[in-house]
Amino acid sequence: MTDVTVGVIGAGLMGQELASSIGRWMALTDASFAPRITAVCDLSSERRRWFERLGTIEISTEDYREVLSSDVDVVYIAVPHHLHEQIYTATARAGKAFLGEKPFGFDLEATQAIVSAIDESGVFARCSSEMPFFPGAQEAVRAVMQGELGTILDARFAFLHSSDLDRAKPINWKRRVETCGPGGVMTDLGMHVFHVPLRLGWAIEVLAAHLQNIVHERPDGEGGVAECDTIDNATIFAEGSTGSSQFPIVFETKRIAPGETTTWAMPAIGTEGGGSFSTKYPKSLRRFEMRAGRQVWSVEDLGSVSAHPSITGAIFEFGFADAVQQMWASFFAELADDLAGRYACATPSEALEAQRVVDDALRVGVRR
Numbered sequence: 504m505t506d507v508t509v510g511v512i513g514a515g516l517m518g519q520e521l522a523s524s525i526g527r528w529m530a531l532t533d534a535s536f537a538p539r540i541t542a543v544c545d546l547s548s549e550r551r552r553w554f555e556r557l558g559t560i561e562i563s564t565e566d567y568r569e570v571l572s573s574d575v576d577v578v579y580i581a582v583p584h585h586l587h588e589q590i591y592t593a594t595a596r597a598g599k600a601f602l603g604e605k606p607f608g609f610d611l612e613a614t615q616a617i618v619s620a621i622d623e624s625g626v627f628a629r630c631s632s633e634m635p636f637f638p639g640a641q642e643a644v645r646a647v648m649q650g651e652l653g654t655i656l657d658a659r660f661a662f663l664h665s666s667d668l669d670r671a672k673p674i675n676w677k678r679r680v681e682t683c684g685p686g687g688v689m690t691d692l693g694m695h696v697f698h699v700p701l702r703l704g705w706a707i708e709v710l711a712a713h714l715q716n717i718v719h720e721r722p723d724g725e726g727g728v729a730e731c732d733t734i735d736n737a738t739i740f741a742e743g744s745t746g747s748s749q750f751p752i753v754f755e756t757k758r759i760a761p762g763e764t765t766t767w768a769m770p771a772i773g774t775e776g777g778g779s780f781s782t783k784y785p786k787s788l789r790r791f792e793m794r795a796g797r798q799v800w801s802v803e804d805l806g807s808v809s810a811h812p813s814i815t816g817a818i819f820e821f822g823f824a825d826a827v828q829q830m831w832a833s834f835f836a837e838l839a840d841d842l843a844g845r846y847a848c849a850t851p852s853e854a855l856e857a858q859r860v861v862d863d864a865l866r867v868g869v870r871r
Contacts, residue, residue, distance in 0.1 A: 504535060507835060510542035510562070510570040510599075512590060513581035514550035517604060517631070517827075518543070521579055522557060524828040530813045531828070536835045538577070542570045571597040577838070580604060581631075583676045584684045584691070588613040591628075592620040600627040602834050605694035606861075607854035609684045614858040618851045627838050629848035632698040634662070634767040636829035638805045638821050639780035639788040640699070641846060643769060646778050646790075647703055653775025658743060659753045660696040661768045663760035667718060667735060674721035678731045686861040687716075687734030692756040697857040698849045699769060700752065705743040707752065707860050712739045712868030717759050735759050739864045754860075765823075785821050810845045811836070 509525070511518045525538050542562035543554040551563045562573055567590055570578060578594050578601040580587075587608050594601045595617070607630045608614030621628045634640065646652060666672065676682035677691055684690035700707060715736040723729035739754040760766075763783075770779035770789075777791030788803045806817040809825065811832040836842045 504537045505839065507536050507538045507577055508541045508575045509538050510544070510573060510575035510578045511540055511554070511581070512544045512567045512570055512578060512594075513604075514543050514545035514547065514554055515581060517581040518545075518550075518579065519553065520824065520827050521831065522554060523824060524831050526557075527828070530815065531832055532812045532814060534811065534832060534835070535841055536839055538831070538835060542573050542575050544570045568593070571599060575599070577601065577835075583682050584609045585682045588616050591617045595620040595624040595626050595628065598624060598626060600838055602629050602631060602831075602848065604631045605692075605849075605854065606630075606684065606686075606690050606858060607694070607851065608858060610686070610690070611855075611858045611862040614855050618855050621851050628851055629834055629837070630694060630851065630854040631830065632694045632849040633823070633826040633830040634695050634782065635699050635702075635846060636810065636826045636833070637767075637780070637782060637785060638808045639785065640767075640769060641810055642788055642803075642805060643771070643778040643780045644699060644703070644846065646776070647771060647773075651776055652771060652773030652778065654748050655743070655745065655750045655771060655773045657751055658700070658771040659755070659769070660700060661753075661755040661766070662692045662695040662757075663755065663763035663766045663768075664692075664758045665760050665763045667758040668761060670718055671722060673724040674729045674731055678721060678733050679729075680732050683733050686858075686865060687714075687737070688756045688758050689714075689734060689737045689739070689861045689864060690858075693754075693857050693861050694849055694854060695767060696754045696756060697860060698853065700743060701853045701856055702846075702849075703745070705745050705752075707856075708742045708744070709860060709863035709867060710740050710742055712737060712864035714864070714868040714870045715759075716870070734870075737864065737868070739860070739868075741860070782823075 544567045578599045580603045717735040720728045721731045736757040741752045743752040768781035779789040807815045807819045807821040
C-alpha cells in the first residue's frame with residue numbers, strides 16, 4: 504500500500520471530516536494507498552490543536568506557504584471563497600496535487616485564473632463534491648449514462664438547507680458577498696447541483712433565474728447587527744441538451760428551505776423510464792418504468808453499496824461521512840491512475856462551467 508502524505512489548509516469542519524475519513528481508512532477493502540495528514544494550517548490555534556490528536560502532524564502553522572514548501576504529496580484546501588484564487592493558484596505553482604473546496608473561486612474570473620494556473624503547472628487537481636457518491640446517486644447516474652431512461656424529458660437537481668430559517672443565527676462569511684462571492688448560495692452550493700449533469704455531458708443554457716435575499720441583516724455576534732447581503736435562495740430554470748435532445752432542468756440551491764436539513768436530490772424522467780434519489784431517504788432509489796402498458800413507480804432499497812468497497816455491509820445505511828470518504832478514495836485512486844472506471848471527483852473544467860452557469864443566472868435572474 505502506497506503512503507500518501509497530506510497537508511490541510513483550513514482546519515475547520517471539512518478538514519476535520521477528512522481527518523475522520525483517514526482515521527477509518529482501513530474500512531476500505533481495496534484501497535492501494537494510505538493517506539496520512541502530516542501538516543495543518545489555520546489561523547485558529549484551537550483548530551490546529553484538534554489535529555494534534557492524530558499523532559502524525561509534523562507541521563502546524565498559520566502560514567499556508569509552509570505547507571506548500573513542505574514535502575507533502577497532496578494538499579486539501581478548505582478556506583473561504585475569497586481566498587481560493589490566492590491559495591489555489593499558489594498550490595498549483597508549487598507543483599502540489601490538491602483537492603479544493605467548491606466553488607473553486609470567488610467568481611467566474613477567479614475560477615478562470617485558478618484553472619489557468621492548473622493548466623500551466625500540469626498538477627492534478629479536483630473540486631470537492633461528495634453528494635454524487637451516495638449509492639442511490641451512483642445508480643441513478645449509471646442508469647442515465649447507459650440510456651435506460653431513453654430520451655430525457657425533464658430533470659431537477661437540488662441542494663436544500665434550512666438552518667437560516669433562524670433569523671437570530673449570527674452572520675458568518677458565507678452570508679457576505681465580500682467573502683462568499685456575488686452568487687451567494689449559488690456560489691457556495693452550486694457545484695453540488697451542477698456536478699452530475701456536467702459529468703453526464705449535458706450542455707446547460709440558463710433561461711431564467713429567481714434569486715431571493717430573504718434575510719437582510721443578522722446578529723454580528725457582538726451585540727449589534729450586520730448586513731446580510733448574499734442571495735439566500737436561488738432557482739435556476741435552464742435548458743439541457745445532449746445530442747439532438749433538449750429538455751428543461753431546474754436547479755435549486757437554498758439556505759431557507761422549510762422541512763429540509765441538508766437534502767440533495769436528483770429526479771429525472773425520460774421516455775423509457777425515470778429515477779429519483781434524495782439523501783432524505785438514503786437507502787431508497789425510486790424508479791419509473793412501463794410494465795404491460797402500465798406506468799409504475801417502484802422503490803429499490805440499495806443499502807450501503809459503494810463504488811470503493813468497504814467492510815460496511817449492504818444492509819446498513821450510507822451517510823454523509825461515507826460519501827466524504829468515497830470522494831477521497833476516488834481522488835486518490837484517480838491520482839494513482841487506479842480509478843478503474845469508477846465515478847470521479849469534479850474536475851477544474853467542471854468547476855469553471857459551474858461558475859459560468861452561476862454567472863449567467865446572475866445576469867438574467869430576477870432578484871427579490
